[in-house]
Structures are given as C-alpha cells and as structure tokens.
Amino acid sequence: MVLATALDSGDARLVEPGPDEDYEFCGADLEEEILKALSENRSSVIAAPGGEIFLNVFNPALRLVIVGAVHIAQALIPMATALGYDVTVIDPRGAFADGQRFAGLDVSLDWPDEALLGMALDARTAVVTLTHDPKLDDAALAVALKSDVFFIGCLGSRKTHDARLQRLRQAGFGKDSLARIHGPVGLDIGARSAAEIALSVLAQMTQVLNGRAP
Amino acid sequence: MNDSRKPEAGLAGLDVDVLLLAAEWQDQGHGVAVATVVSTWGSAPRPVGSHLIVRDDGLFQGSVSGGCIEGAVAVEAEEIINSGKARMLEFGVSNSDAWGVGLACGGKIRVFVQPLEK
Incomplete structure (x- = not known):
C-alpha cells in the first residue's frame, strides 16, 4: 500500500491497489504514480495540481x-x-x-x-x-x-x-x-x-x- | 493459492518497526511526532521514506540523517507536538536554517514532521 500525504495540509490517506480502489487524492487521480511507486518500491514527492504530495511506499515483506x-x-x-x-x-x-x-x-x-x-x-x-x-x-x-x-x-x-x-x-x-x-x-x-x-x-x-x- | 507470508511478516517499508513503536508510545499516552525524509539531493545518508519518531519527553528513535540533524529535528518536533501542526524542515550545506545545522556529507534533505493524531 501507499500512504499519500499532502505536504501543505498534512492530510493523508492510505491507498491499497486493487480493482475497486479509488486513486483520487486532493483532487488528483494518482493511479499511475502510485502503481509506479509500488513497482519500483520507491517513495517520492510528486507535484499535483493542489500542491506537493508525498507517496510513502509500503510493499509486502x-x-x-x-x-x-x-x-x-x-x-x-x-x-x-x-x-x-x-x-x-x-x-x-x-x-x-x-x-x-x-x-x-x-x-x-x-x-x-x-x-x-x-x-x-x-x-x-x-x-x-x-x-x-x-x-x-x-x-x-x-x-x-x-x-x-x-x-x-x-x-x-x-x-x-x-x-x-x-x-x-x-x-x-x-x-x-x-x-x-x-x-x-x-x-x-x-x-x-x-x-x-x-x-x-x-x-x-x-x-x-x-x-x-x- | 495463498500468500505464504506469515501474518507477522507485515510490510517492508523503511522503518516500519519505528512506526509501530510510535503507535506504542501513543498508546502509553505520549504525544508523538513522526519525521519523514521526503526528498534528498546529493549524498544524503538516509533514503526517502526514513523515519525519526520523537516523544513529548524528548526521547527519539529511528534516524533521518545518520546523526547530523536528529537533535534539531527533535527540538522542532516538540513544538509540532504542542501546536498539532505539521511542518516541512530543510537541511543542507547551502541552507542557513534557523538552527544552523548542516549535513557534513554535503547533501540536502527535506524532512516532513507531523504530529500523530490523538
């Protein structure tokens, strides 16, 4: 899963990829970014229309x-x-x-x-x-x-x-x-x-x- | 087919054990701040996603820099626990921040510090 955190407000939400998952956060669809972060096992800050979002990756052990x-x-x-x-x-x-x-x-x-x-x-x-x-x-x-x-x-x-x-x-x-x-x-x-x-x-x-x- | 990972195997994010300890501190009634490395430039000692957790009595665990800025982050964290407001801290050789703390390695990092919600 990925913990998405809006760096301006501190708002955060967990995203667990799956067929029914909604990838929207702070008004942006983050599906592509989240799936890429998980597959590369790499956490990073991304620029979204509403400000910077930090994607922190937590993969299975x-x-x-x-x-x-x-x-x-x-x-x-x-x-x-x-x-x-x-x-x-x-x-x-x-x-x-x-x-x-x-x-x-x-x-x-x-x-x-x-x-x-x-x-x-x-x-x-x-x-x-x-x-x-x-x-x-x-x-x-x-x-x-x-x-x-x-x-x-x-x-x-x-x-x-x-x-x-x-x-x-x-x-x-x-x-x-x-x-x-x-x-x-x-x-x-x-x-x-x-x-x-x-x-x-x-x-x-x-x-x-x-x-x-x- | 099922995933053979043992239930206790959990997740493999950096410093998951540190986050679990933060939850434990909170359960014990402490105010806790979680500091996370969100970006690095140059040769930073700890990768993006690393955590330092700080308790309201000053005790800290984990690492965001290998020792260079933990003290400064801990001081700032106390204020963040009290105010309940998250803040971004930046450290680096080129950065004359309020604490005058730099990274000996010449790198630059951004650390996001959040209060754990009660």
Whole structure:
C-alpha cells in the first residue's frame, strides 16, 4: 500500500491497489504514480495540481523460499531474516527438515513444485535451491521460472549448473528463461564457510533487488 | 493459492518497526511526532521514506540523517507536538536554517514532521 500525504495540509490517506480502489487524492487521480511507486518500491514527492504530495511506499515483506534444509540454509535463514525476508524452507526429506535443525521455523515437507505452487510467488519473492539434487531443485525451478519472482539462484558448481541448464532446456525452457537463473548462485567473494556463502547469496539478491545487477 | 507470508511478516517499508513503536508510545499516552525524509539531493545518508519518531519527553528513535540533524529535528518536533501542526524542515550545506545545522556529507534533505493524531 501507499500512504499519500499532502505536504501543505498534512492530510493523508492510505491507498491499497486493487480493482475497486479509488486513486483520487486532493483532487488528483494518482493511479499511475502510485502503481509506479509500488513497482519500483520507491517513495517520492510528486507535484499535483493542489500542491506537493508525498507517496510513502509500503510493499509486502520480502520473501525467500529456500529449497533444501541443508547446512547452508541454517546460515542463510538468520541473515535473510535480518535483511527483512520472511523465510520458508522446503525439503521433503524428513531427516534434513527435522525441527531440531530448524528451531522455530516451519519447514514444508511437500515436494518443491507443489509447495511453490501454493505460495503465490510474486515480484517480492526470491527462490534459492540448495539441494544439488535434480529431483528437488529442478521441480522447484520449473515453477519458479514460470513466476514473477525477482531472483532465482541455484547452488552448485559450474559443471552442475551446466547439466542443470541442459536438463531444463530439454524440458522446454528457452534462453530467456534460463538467463534468469543465477548459477552458481552468489557474488564471487571467495566464500568458503556456510556463513560466507550465505552472505554472497544475499549480496547478489540485494544487488538484483536494487537493480544493480550487471 | 495463498500468500505464504506469515501474518507477522507485515510490510517492508523503511522503518516500519519505528512506526509501530510510535503507535506504542501513543498508546502509553505520549504525544508523538513522526519525521519523514521526503526528498534528498546529493549524498544524503538516509533514503526517502526514513523515519525519526520523537516523544513529548524528548526521547527519539529511528534516524533521518545518520546523526547530523536528529537533535534539531527533535527540538522542532516538540513544538509540532504542542501546536498539532505539521511542518516541512530543510537541511543542507547551502541552507542557513534557523538552527544552523548542516549535513557534513554535503547533501540536502527535506524532512516532513507531523504530529500523530490523538
């Protein structure tokens, strides 16, 4: 939603985009400006006939879906949470998803494709696969690639990634789709430990989110 | 299909936690002013949408500048809490405002300060 404030009077109103929403404020139709501010996630002052209006953007929380309840997920979760992500972990392998390894976090035991289909993936969501297991990672990618998520990343070596791209090509995904995948995921900061790898993944996600990806 | 975000995940605006604290202060019976960075020029330390909240006893939380002008905003906020009228404050190196406060980084910012309605 957007909080529109008239800077002359201090009058304010909340606008929640939707089919029935009225975008009029202080005698101006702000639909275009409000939708643009939300999609760019950028608050700003706009000039309207009645004076300046400040549009303050409040988007839904960022969301990170991690496929694979592995060691690196344990490092990724607290760091992503600190960055404002609402984190979900998916792993149908019970031994990995054990509650004792992920205290306080719901781990979905569904297959990744089913779990992702139930999540209304949107442009405020990132999907990162960590299992290295094609059965799990590919199932997640098949759903993520058909959605608007802002980031798709896959852990694994260059060789693993080439094989992954090959399989997805055979499954019918084109060049543009495959180009959305960051693999091997993460910025090259020489990461070795799980925490360093988590940092490199989150740094790359932040770079893409903020439109700074090369 | 449903949104899997947890109910407590809330919204991702800058400083939402600061706004929640402002509401808490108000519930405790305090007068509260909310300062918001509405525009910046040059190298400003905090992005548009950042909040500083100020309580009637002078306590403040959040940040609009990384420390350069919080004191000046807090002083002005007390007056705004008392008068109940919102005001725009401008700060910058080129701006010889009433408090003589500038930004060391050379940037310029506009901060809108509003009293929370009771």
